[in-house]
Amino acid sequence: GLCWFIGCPELHLLLMITSVLVFAFALLLFLAACFSALETALFTLRERHTLSADPYRDRMSPKAAALLRNPLSRLHEVLLVGGVCNVLLAALGLYFVLGPMAGMGWNVWLCGLGVFGLVLFAVEIIPKGFALHAAERTMLLTLPLLTGLHWAFAPVSRSLVNVSESLVKKITPKRLKPLQALVAEEVETLIEMREEQGVITTE
Numbered sequence: 001g002l003c004w005f006i007g008c009p010e011l012h013l014l015l016m017i018t019s020v021l022v023f024a025f026a027l028l029l030f031l032a033a034c035f036s037a038l039e040t041a042l043f044t045l046r047e048r049h050t051l052s053a054d055p056y057r058d059r060m061s062p063k064a065a066a067l068l069r070n071p072l073s074r075l076h077e078v079l080l081v082g083g084v085c086n087v088l089l090a091a092l093g094l095y096f097v098l099g100p101m102a103g104m105g106w107n108v109w110l111c112g113l114g115v116f117g118l119v120l121f122a123v124e125i126i127p128k129g130f131a132l133h134a135a136e137r138t139m140l141l142t143l144p145l146l147t148g149l150h151w152a153f154a155p156v157s158r159s160l161v162n163v164s165e166s167l168v169k170k171i172t173p174k175r176l177k178p179l180q181a182l183v184a185e186e187v188e189t190l191i192e193m194r195e196e197q198g199v200i201t202t203e
Helices: 002-006 009-046 053-060 062-069 071-103 108-133 133-169 186-197
Strands: none
Touching: 009 071, 009 108, 009 133, 053 133, 071 108, 071 133
8 A cells, every 4th residue: 555655646746736725725714814803903993093002002113003093094905815815715615625525425515514614713703802802912913914915915905996986986976976075084193193293282
């Protein structure tokens, strides 16, 4: 049996491909969990309005401080990367269930349920629970990952945002188009800048 295994290049190739796909699945699982936690943290910070990140100020980079002042400014990138990871996870999970697991005679439905439960538990339940419990810490831990992938996904996310905005402008009747106004995040940033310049006070 061992001689047959050593002298079978097809089996070697199959095992190598399976190992690479398992590693890719684990990596995607980690990335999807990180971005799921970051998404929840950004929404949580946005809803709080008053942030409590003072214990982390010394370790905070300028990008993190800017994101903390405007938590939703990078949300479109987080949603894009998280969505891509989830789609790839679904494709790889389907391959494992219908390919190797079915080939070994395992029940396809039970395997599918197991893979789905693993992804749900690792990507949604644990990361979101941690983010709700410690939103600032979650943002600081996952922000370097978003910054590292920013160069790859920022052009795509900006293009999608521009396309969606142009479509909305085209399909919206002129009489229904509202005047361009500052969003809440821009108002908050402007107030903070004026407070730092001494133009207005917090009283």
